[in-house]
Amino acid sequence: MPEHLLAPELDPVEAEIVEAFNELASDRPVAFGIGPIPFSSIARYAAFCGFDTLGERDFLRRALRAMDAKFLELTAKPRGKT
Numbered sequence: 001m002p003e004h005l006l007a008p009e010l011d012p013v014e015a016e017i018v019e020a021f022n023e024l025a026s027d028r029p030v031a032f033g034i035g036p037i038p039f040s041s042i043a044r045y046a047a048f049c050g051f052d053t054l055g056e057r058d059f060l061r062r063a064l065r066a067m068d069a070k071f072l073e074l075t076a077k078p079r080g081k082t
Helices: 012-027 039-048 054-075
Strands: none
Touching: 012 039, 012 054, 039 054
């Protein structure tokens, strides 16, 4: 496989954030199109996985929100198309 197509190596923190994003993706609402991962899901995940300090929980939330915003942007249907 060409080098530029290989996924980058992740450090442990990056890998943990990607794992959280993948785990929480199934919690997003889909009734009127794909929605963002709910805050309550992120908070439960943080508590369950031992993100104990406010700083750790805030870092997780901000990282997931940034990833989720990009995901939603890339999966949005163009306006005027069905």
